[in-house]
Amino acid sequence: IQQFKEMDSVLFTMEDTGNATLLLTGHMRIGDHCINQTWTYSMHLGRDDLELKGRPQRRNLLWSGKWANCSDCIIFQEIEPPLNETGTEDSLNRLMLYSRKSDLDADSVTAFQKNAACNNMTAFVRLPQDKGLCFR
Secondary structure, eight states: OOHHHHHEEEEEEEEEEEEEEEEEEEEEEETTEEEEEEEEEOOTTOOOSSSEETTTEEEEEEEEEGGGGGGTEEEEEEEEOOTTTTOSOOSSEEEEEEESSSSSSSHHHHHHHHHHHHTTOOOOOOOOSSSOOOOO
């Protein structure tokens, strides 16, 4: 959560590069700096998750925005297993709501937060979007 609190805005593009591979590029504004980062995801037959290059233990799931009453949204979930073999809770389980619109209505945000809270996720960050988007 802390790393997201430092961001002002982010713009993501997702590109199908062929061979069951998706390229996600993030254009992030952190303070007065623009940072670009790219992640490579692989799709595998018979699996419902995406594999992030360099992090095969992480499950990455794309969900419909209908869960947040938002047809212009997707929900991205990242899950990592417990840090040790005796652990019972995932070391990471987060949901991120992404909209095609910069001014997502409050009802969709509220629906997302209520549904996430039902899954014991109660910490939320909404990017302020005060300084504008970065394109580099």
